[in-house]
Amino acid sequence: MGRVTLQDIASYTGLSKFAVSRSLAGKEGVSESTRQRVEEAATALGYNRQKPTEEQREITLIFHDKVDSVSYELRTMLQDGMQREAHRLGQPVRLQWTHDANRVEAMAKDSAGIILVGPHEQTTLDIVKASGVPVVRLGWVSPLEQADHVGGTDHEAGIAVGEYLLGLGHRKIVFLQGEEGYRGRRERYYGLRESLEGCPDAELHDLRFAEDGGFIPALLTLQKSGVLPTAMFCAHDGLALTAVSELLARGFRIPEDMSVVGFGDFSAATQISPQLTTIKVQGLEMGATALRLLLERLETRDLSVPARRILIASTFIERRSSGPAPVQAKQLNEASR
Template structure:
């Protein structure tokens, strides 16, 4: 195993690994301990020098100090989860609560990332190092086949933020259908009848579930979403998006009415919609109300503050940690699924339509 492999498994850069082994400043104590722990578990041997020998000794000590520990595993560069996942607001908040929950339970938290381009090789290495450890896997971007392959290797596995009911694996996930339904129902009760939908152009099961819930609400209120008011946007760009902006501008130029409200499949999408509308002089919420999903920290920073569906990330994580720290030898046989409810959080980006 090379230094590049240690960096990938620890979810850090090669430079950070070098700093950890040399004992030089430039990285935090938790990051250094994680790198050394991964290296020690992997049996990594630095080049034979005084510094390297000292680093190897530290790594061995770090392994013992880190036990007992949970592993948080991410499959990067697949779907909406990039190699910089720890900088993405939703996943950054999950990691924060995971660190808190693990510490409260008397466990340390190890974080590793598998690059999808090296999936089989990295998974083998992870399984060799952590076969007896509880593993919480970020499942947001993963399909059924990939989850099955991982579960074959990691027998103490909890999957976070997705659910496939036909897999005998423990899942802890958000009730996305409920959240989409809550958003749609709230808009209808507020008086909106011309409602738009801003969808991610990268599809994951969570987004599909949100759409199902939203469509259920529309059917109950006998409202049809016009094809002109259906938008497909980049879910990773919380900025004005040309494709969305051009569609709105064409409707304005043709004298066609805009939807009085737009439901967005995520807060990042909603923030981009608000910025795009502002560039065209469309006021939020006076002209168009905007509702998001996730309730990330940025939802209260954007102007106006975002009405959104709250995902209880802390409760999800607490449930996952509780399961992961009480696993028997074969938890994947007859797994337990925990669904966490959502709540509509009303802020200033939404109001009754102008005609009401």
């Protein structure tokens, strides 16, 4: 029999390689019963422990430093989730906010592993890949890109919102996209469209506009074409808050005249009246999962394991900004202010 590996012990015990590695290393994150089970299996299989050749090196968390107000709260949750998990597991980490490829290259040289958060440029991605340092991405990756990735369920969220609104009787629904070019928003739209395709009398309208100018002109243009929507799914909570505020100011009742659904479930969602029905993005768990995924990659060092995608399911939060479709859709008065 050849050299006994961590995978051999994992297969023998039915545990993950991550749990086996932490048990044998005496690290936190596993129960005492699991640790004893692994020790017994290692002895039975004749596992030879390798002595560490160097001190434990830091993991570097690199956040792209150009972040808009919409993403800021999510970034904070991701960071908090990573750091909490690192503290729980006794893993040293350091934090950097940068988009400078040269700084990233320097950090890669003395990091055990890297977590990249945000839309880093291709130059940065190429540098990190060339360094050979294990990397986990939090941010969109290219189709079939060979990179470990942790993300949310944007497409599923769109499907869930569509099914919810259809169930309430809404048939003319608007996706309030706002600015174009964000992949997450497109995925939510595609999911919403997919759910509505199964309902022959449902209509979906995609409103795109400069967010600093408000959405009322876009909505008025839609109304002039003969479309009077009764529900809106907004690309993010910020747009939803704007929609609720603008509609209330123009005499709409929420949700009696218009249902509004957001995305994110950030702090402002419960600071307005009516409170916002929305999709809760599990930022803390996404951050913690990214760290665990990177640690597992570091522990195994098995290059034959393909890149993995882990999606953390969002949660539907129903509050008072949504309700049954009205019998008659309300017309937005262009002159009202």
